[in-house]
Amino acid sequence: xxxxxxxxxxxxxxxxxxxxxxxxxxxxxxxxxxxxxxxxxxxxxxxxxxxxxxxxxxxxxxxxxxxxxxxxxxxxxxxxxxxxxxxxxxxxxxxxxxxxxxxxxxxxxxxxxxxxxxxxxxxxxxxxxxxxxxxxxxxxxxxxxxxxxxxxxxxxxxxxxxxxxxxxxxxxxxxxxxxxxxxxxxxxxxxxxxxxxxxxxxxxxxxxxxxxxxxxxxxxxxxxxxxxxxxxxxxxxxxxxxxxxxxxxxxxxxxxxxxxxxxxxxxxxxxxxxxxxxxxxxxxxxxxxxxxxxxxxxxxxxxxxxxxxxxxxxxxxxxxxxxxxxxxxxxxxxxxxxxxxxxxxxxxxxxxxxxxxxxxxxxxxxxxxxxxxxxxxxxxxxxxxxxxxxxx
Amino acid sequence: xxxxxxxxxxxxxxxxxxxxxxxxxxxxxxxxxxxxxxxxxxxxxxxxxxxxxxxxxxxxxxxxxxxxxxxxxxxxxxxxxxxxxxxxxxxxxxxxxxxxxxxxxxxxxxxxxxxxxxxxxxxxxxxxxxxxxxxxxxxxxxxxxxxxxxxxxxxxxxxxxxxxxxxxxxxxxxxxxxxxxxxxxxxxxxxxxxxxxxxxxxxxxxxxxxxxxxxxxxxxxxxxxxxxxxxxxxxxxxxxxxxxxxxxxxxxxxxxxxxxxxxxxxxxxxxxxxxxxxxxxxxxxxxxxxxxxxxxxxxxxxxxxxxxxxxxxxxxxxxxxxxxxxxxxxxxxxxxxxxxxxxxxxxxxxxxxxxxxxxxxxxxxxxxxxxxxxxxxxxxxxxxxxxxxxxxxxxxxxxxxxxxxxxxxxxxxxxxxxxxxxxxxxxxxxxxxxxxxxxxxxxxxxxxxxxxxxxxxxxxxxxxxxxxxxxxxxxxxxxxxxxxxxxxxxxxxxxxxxxxxxxxxxx
Numbered sequence: 070x071x072x073x074x075x076x077x078x079x080x081x082x083x084x085x086x087x088x089x090x091x092x093x094x095x096x097x098x099x100x101x102x103x104x105x106x107x108x109x110x111x112x113x114x115x116x117x118x119x120x121x122x123x124x125x126x127x128x129x130x131x132x133x134x135x136x137x138x139x140x141x142x143x144x145x146x147x148x149x150x151x152x153x154x155x156x157x158x159x160x161x162x163x164x165x166x167x168x169x170x171x172x173x174x175x176x177x178x179x180x181x182x183x184x185x186x187x188x189x190x191x192x193x194x195x196x197x198x199x200x201x202x203x204x205x206x207x208x209x210x211x212x213x214x215x216x217x218x219x220x221x222x223x224x225x226x227x228x229x230x231x232x233x234x235x236x237x238x239x240x241x242x243x244x245x246x247x248x249x250x251x252x253x254x255x256x257x258x259x260x261x262x263x264x265x266x267x268x269x270x271x272x273x274x275x276x277x278x279x280x281x282x283x284x285x286x287x288x289x290x291x292x293x294x295x296x297x298x299x300x301x302x303x304x305x306x307x308x309x310x311x312x313x314x315x316x317x318x319x320x321x322x323x324x325x326x327x328x329x330x331x332x333x334x335x336x337x338x339x340x341x342x343x344x345x346x347x348x349x350x351x352x353x354x355x356x357x358x359x360x361x362x363x364x365x366x367x368x369x370x371x372x373x374x375x376x377x378x379x380x381x382x383x384x385x386x387x388x389x390x391x392x393x394x395x396x397x398x399x400x401x402x403x404x405x406x407x408x409x410x411x412x413x414x415x416x417x418x419x420x421x422x423x424x425x426x427x428x429x430x431x432x433x434x435x436x437x438x439x440x441x442x443x444x445x446x447x448x449x450x451x452x453x454x455x456x457x458x459x460x461x
Numbered sequence: 462x463x464x465x466x467x468x469x470x471x472x473x474x475x476x477x478x479x480x481x482x483x484x485x486x487x488x489x490x491x492x493x494x495x496x497x498x499x500x501x502x503x504x505x506x507x508x509x510x511x512x513x514x515x516x517x518x519x520x521x522x523x524x525x526x527x528x529x530x531x532x533x534x535x536x537x538x539x540x541x542x543x544x545x546x547x548x549x550x551x552x553x554x555x556x557x558x559x560x561x562x563x564x565x566x567x568x569x570x571x572x573x574x575x576x577x578x579x580x581x582x583x584x585x586x587x588x589x590x591x592x593x594x595x596x597x598x599x600x601x602x603x604x605x606x607x608x609x610x611x612x613x614x615x616x617x618x619x620x621x622x623x624x625x626x627x628x629x630x631x632x633x634x635x636x637x638x639x640x641x642x643x644x645x646x647x648x649x650x651x652x653x654x655x656x657x658x659x660x661x662x663x664x665x666x667x668x669x670x671x672x673x674x675x676x677x678x679x680x681x682x683x684x685x686x687x688x689x690x691x692x693x694x695x696x697x698x699x700x701x702x703x704x705x706x707x708x709x710x711x712x713x714x715x716x717x718x719x720x721x722x723x724x725x726x727x728x729x730x731x732x733x734x735x736x737x738x739x740x741x742x743x744x745x746x747x748x749x750x751x752x753x754x755x756x757x758x759x760x761x762x763x764x765x766x767x768x769x770x771x772x773x774x775x776x777x778x779x780x781x782x783x784x785x786x787x788x789x790x791x792x793x794x795x796x797x798x799x800x801x802x803x804x805x806x807x808x809x810x811x812x813x814x815x816x817x818x819x820x821x822x823x824x825x826x827x828x829x830x831x832x833x834x835x836x837x838x839x840x841x842x843x844x845x846x847x848x849x850x851x852x853x854x855x856x857x858x859x860x861x862x863x864x865x866x867x868x869x870x871x872x873x874x875x876x877x878x879x880x881x882x883x884x885x886x887x888x889x890x891x892x893x894x895x896x897x898x899x900x901x902x903x904x905x906x907x908x909x910x911x912x913x914x915x916x917x918x919x920x921x922x923x924x925x926x927x928x929x930x931x932x933x934x935x936x937x938x939x940x941x942x943x944x945x946x947x948x949x950x951x952x953x954x955x956x957x958x959x960x961x962x963x964x965x966x967x968x
Binding site: 138336344 | 598735770772792793794796797804810811812813814815817821824825828829832836837840843859860861879
């Protein structure tokens with residue numbers, strides 16, 4: 070199949086190196102931010118207690134960012150997720166505190182409401198062709214309005230123990246380590262199997278140094294985090310929720326026709342349509358999924374705060390969108406990585422957390438985060454221009 | 462013939478990481494001539510022109526450029542424009558929502574210096590339009606013109622910038638015959654004004670008609686520069702591919718099977734304006750038959766077949782039979798299920814997902830075929846992609862390459878693979894060889910004939926008459942949304958087809 074093999078091979082290895090450098094950049098940025106805040110807070114930022122806090126804080130944004138990745142991959146946007154998380158969290162609070170529903174049913178109800186409201190927005194976007202920007206901008210106001218209306222502007226508290234434990238419990242040390250180690254073993258197992266399969270199929274193999282170097286780095290990271298968290302109270306349950314949801318969505322994006330379809334829709338809507346892909350239904354469903362995840366985020370939020378407030382989740386859409394873009398998801402659609410978005414969420418929350426620890430006034434936090442969003446998008450666009458110009 | 466050289470590009474070498482795109486290329490263009498630049502896709506034509514127009518700045522290549530015997534070093538596009546180089550790309554760089562006049566003077570002082578004098582703008586535009594012989598009202602919205610006319614506007618725009626060297630990249634690919642004629646007459650006028658043209662085209666008959674000399678590039682090197690009088694079409698083709706092409710169309714006589722596809726009294730209306738785009742069309746297709754569909758741009762060929770395929774919203778009337786069974790198609794998925802495939806004329810817009818690799822593009826229309834336990838199976842996907850890559854003789858270093866890394870011909874092979882994987886009974890090919898090089902064209906023709914031999918009914922829509930004549934068993938000609946005639950292979954000639962294609966357009 071191949072002519073002038075040698076020539077092309079050198080080209081390819083350079084490309085794959087560049088790609089790796091790009092994915093490393095995210096981790097390097099994260100490390101830099103951690104080091105910076107550690108220095109500025111006299112090491113307090115990296116304390117076990119704070120890291121435990123950080124990982125709990127990041128879960129809400131991470132859950133939203135996972136769904137937002139799908140939304141942005143289809144070349145849409147969802148500005149309502151903050152309000153929707155607030156609303157579903159509020160509904161959970163009302164059902165739980167005012168009506169005494171038990172935790173399990175409340176969780177289910179909140180997720181259902183989130184999914185339905187997501188589908189409602191998806192219907193406007195997919196079947197009524199109203200731009201997602203407008204629909205979800207409207208949704209942002211509507212959901213916030215409903216929240217204020219049904220709570221009467223009051224804070225609903227307190228939750229009982231079972232509800233608080235959703236965001237407030239930790240895995241026992243032994244279980245935490247077992248999970249961490251088995252996670253690492255799985256990582257190596259998958260990498261080895263993938264390499265073997267690719268060799269068998271004669272596909273391009275990244276150098277073992279690159280591949281195993283990367284997962285070794287991940288392994289060290291996982292162990293380090295587990296160790297640090299264990300020195301405090303153990304791995305927070307919400308972090309496990311994020312990992313599980315992340316896993317599910319990675320699976321959906323790579324192994325199902327639905328996942329493939331949404332990447333195709335974002336990559337080239339017309340080509341996808343002519344290939345027999347149902348654009349409307351898939352778009353509709355993506356918003357439904359986003360809504361369900363906003364429901365989960367709302368539950369975690371209410372559980373963590375031990376209260377449902379009218380301001381809950383305010384501006385979270387910005388963090389979620391920024392997390393996706395930082396993680397390499399293209400606003401033009403067709404490209405997006407769940408893992409990147411989760412790391413992006415960690416970066417956004419670290420900035421929040423670090424600045425709070427330094428007692429930097431809130432107004433600065435707004436300015437810094439807004440700037441990061443703009444710069445992250447600019448980097449995405451600038452890198453795209455460069456690659457398209459170099460393709461002759 | 463002892464004119465001065467308007468342009469000399471000497472020993473140009475350009476490297477991309479790991480690939481030498483150009484190696485010691487020489488291009489000498491005499492003042493006032495039309496100089497054709499020929500070569501297969503990937504031969505280096507575009508790269509060379511991007512160097513000349515400053516897209517690749519001085520320093521990113523090796524070699525020297527002389528304009529009117531003075532050495533130039535362009536650091537950006539603006540520098541080359543100021544030196545009198547204007548390039549007109551295949552993709553238009555115009556604003557459809559603005560008037561013709563605004564487009565012509567967009568970016569010029571007339572539009573830039575604070576307050577726009579509309580009277581002056583229209584008057585100036587009229588002057589230039591008169592000079593190029595274009596009968597267009599400068600106050601018209603550009604988007605209301607045909608693509609061909611828009612392209613002529615773009616050429617006019619380039620001329621207002623006092624271009625001495627005009628580069629035309631595949632200018633006629635979107636033009637109708639008559640528009641192409643207008644273009645040729647413009648080029649003749651330009652020649653009188655001593656403007657030098659570099660003309661890049663795959664259409665060799667045009668090159669022979671209008672060029673004074675021809676430079677052929679192959680694999681990033683100059684093959685030759687000759688005056689046109691020394692060349693025949695075959696000479697150019699063999700220089701381009703480096704081998705003699707004895708028989709260009711691999712057509713074979715073969716028996717046909719039963720009727721597989723029939724369309725009765727089919728009409729199609731535009732969704733918003735309710736304008737009738739396809740009017741009362743009836744035709745049939747037999748197993749193993751190649752039905753050529755010819756016609757001028759805007760004859761309704763693409764509209765007919767995309768709407769049959771289910772790709773448009775809009776009212777349709779009439780009946781469609783597949784293997785003598787009445788079928789109803791509302792969306793592309795219905796067509797795919799019935800075994801009808803449509804390969805679009807615009808592969809970038811309607812064919813490819815650029816962010817996906819070859820494998821994923823290949824399986825996109827047949828995801829159900831690569832599932833195991835209801836989940837996509839990477840091994841099966843790869844297997845299928847490999848099978849069709851081999852069948853199509855796809856050239857790529859890896860099946861995981863992205864579409865942007867492939868040449869036009871290879872991209873088209875991937876699109877074809879995608880549709881062959883759906884296992885079609887009826888394959889509709891809309892301009893399947895547009896903008897791809899001679900070698901890949903031939904390979905695609907071979908695949909078409911193979912498929913016909915296997916019993917697939919094939920519709921071949923093409924604007925290139927030699928292609929239609931060379932490949933079809935029967936030619937159906939359309940004009941203004943109607944079928945104006947059908948010719949068996951033995952009776953089909955360029956003249957007959959053109960006669961049928963222009964029926965009704967003069968009334």
